[in-house]
Amino acid sequence: MKRVSSGRAFLRCFLFCLITPFVSSLIYVAVLFLGITETPALLVSPAVIALAYVLFRKKLIPSVSLVNGIIAGVLALVFSFLMWVNDGEASGMVMFTYLLMIPVCPGFMLLSLMDKTGIAIGAAVLLSLFAFCLSFLLQKSLRTGKKGRIIASAAAVVCIGLLLFGDLGLYRNRPSVRYAGHGFQYMHGWSSTDFTDYMVYSEHSKLAALDHPASLTIEGVGNMPVMDGAEACYPLYAAIAKAVYKDIDRIEEDFVTHGAGHDGGSQAWLNGRVVTFTNTIQGFERLIERGMKGAPKADLFFGARPSKDQMAAAAEWHTEIEITPIGREAFVFFVEPDNPVTGLTSEEIRKIYSGEITNWSELGGKNEKIRAFQRPANSGSQTMMEYFMGDTALKEPLTYERIGSMEGVIKEVAQYNNERGALGYSFRYFVEDLNQENNVRMLLIDGVAPTIENIENGSYPLTVDLCLVTRANDDNPNVRKMIDYCLSEEGQEIIKKTGYAGVSKEQGK
Numbered sequence: 364m365k366r367v368s369s370g371r372a373f374l375r376c377f378l379f380c381l382i383t384p385f386v387s388s389l390i391y392v393a394v395l396f397l398g399i400t401e402t403p404a405l406l407v408s409p410a411v412i413a414l415a416y417v418l419f420r421k422k423l424i425p426s427v428s429l430v431n432g433i434i435a436g437v438l439a440l441v442f443s444f445l446m447w448v449n450d451g452e453a454s455g456m457v458m459f460t461y462l463l464m465i466p467v468c469p470g471f472m473l474l475s476l477m478d479k480t481g482i483a484i485g486a487a488v489l490l491s492l493f494a495f496c497l498s499f500l501l502q503k504s505l506r507t508g509k510k511g512r513i514i515a516s517a518a519a520v521v522c523i524g525l526l527l528f529g530d531l532g533l534y535r536n537r538p539s540v541r542y543a544g545h546g547f548q549y550m551h552g553w554s555s556t557d558f559t560d561y562m563v564y565s566e567h568s569k570l571a572a573l574d575h576p577a578s579l580t581i582e583g584v585g586n587m588p589v590m591d592g593a594e595a596c597y598p599l600y601a602a603i604a605k606a607v608y609k610d611i612d613r614i615e616e617d618f619v620t621h622g623a624g625h626d627g628g629s630q631a632w633l634n635g636r637v638v639t640f641t642n643t644i645q646g647f648e649r650l651i652e653r654g655m656k657g658a659p660k661a662d663l664f665f666g667a668r669p670s671k672d673q674m675a676a677a678a679e680w681h682t683e684i685e686i687t688p689i690g691r692e693a694f695v696f697f698v699e700p701d702n703p704v705t706g707l708t709s710e711e712i713r714k715i716y717s718g719e720i721t722n723w724s725e726l727g728g729k730n731e732k733i734r735a736f737q738r739p740a741n742s743g744s745q746t747m748m749e750y751f752m753g754d755t756a757l758k759e760p761l762t763y764e765r766i767g768s769m770e771g772v773i774k775e776v777a778q779y780n781n782e783r784g785a786l787g788y789s790f791r792y793f794v795e796d797l798n799q800e801n802n803v804r805m806l807l808i809d810g811v812a813p814t815i816e817n818i819e820n821g822s823y824p825l826t827v828d829l830c831l832v833t834r835a836n837d838d839n840p841n842v843r844k845m846i847d848y849c850l851s852e853e854g855q856e857i858i859k860k861t862g863y864a865g866v867s868k869e870q871g872k
Contacts, residue, residue, distance in 0.1 A: 538763035542777035564616035571860035591646035592665030651682040664832040670746035683835040690829035691864035693791035693813035697803040706807030718758035731784040
């Protein structure tokens, strides 16, 4: 009878250790599905596990608890090793850890359908470890004694701490965070910049403004050309809209707060009705009327000159476009502040980005590998880089792998990160006025600094046009009026106050 009783106790404990991770993973799914953020969700399910162990601990036999403690240790080592091999990504090879945690697989599958694969794996691993560790730690009669429990607890804390926390934590420092840009998603995920104070209805507006009413006024939403453009241009065209479009502040605030931008309809992703922002790629596609489903067309696109691919797309969609330079800007290169190299020649940059020069020591700097970052294809700065390179081919960009639940492995272009030997590029306004690249120093190009004065006098060699791109022969007469206004004295005043160099009417033709 005693053997049967022990067998039942063992079976009861074994089933308990299978059911608790399974239930905890389902609770985690349910909490996320209800719209609660990730951190509270991670706190709820372990709390349920802890409560279960407190209620049933007297029915759990110490020998099984010891086995669970050993399993927890093995899982912790496997998880830590795979996280280290995979540069902190809670996906990819970490998925192999899942083979040891069958109870949480249903939760993982549900989370995959919710497009939260990476979170699911990391959470499931941690929840399972938590379940096994609780069984190990809550048994008062455990043969390892107090000392053994302290050692096991300390090891688990150190292991998880090294993986998750601090600037050196593998998970926090994983490639998808380090190289994904600025890590700040705004305006429905299109922008990496907080434009709160650049909205046309902002209470504490940073938008450039005239000290008198604009000479051009456009009334009525249907008459207002819809704006979109590059991220760095948003403060400019928002300022122009606020000057020219009557009651645009009220129109846009009402749209975002109560209108189609709020009600979950086909345009709920928009962050404006007339003064909209997606990005260079989507904004141009809206201009040539081939944007995403449910997206209204854009009439005015502000940004750098379209890329060759974008021009080809316009031709394919039988859209004739007109490009009007309305300002001047500097295309800049930047490095970490303590890099001894203060400037590069245009030819040296081409050799770096073609792969011919690979070490800073070849340029009078430290003996460090040059980590030459690029930008995503068809972004404004990448388009300018392609124009700058001319017939010289760009080498393959640095990439990192992102794993999604349905689309598999996707290679993303690794964007600038402040690390040893880094070299990046952007536009001066984006770096200097919007402060998007922190702790960097812009380089002299061919011995000339990228200042407004040098842009205006033409001495800076990488001066580029800030363009207003429109559809030729647009049926809205106000499109032509907006082009003329941007080239007028008032329009140029707004452009200069925003932080760009201006152009003459002759340059804009």
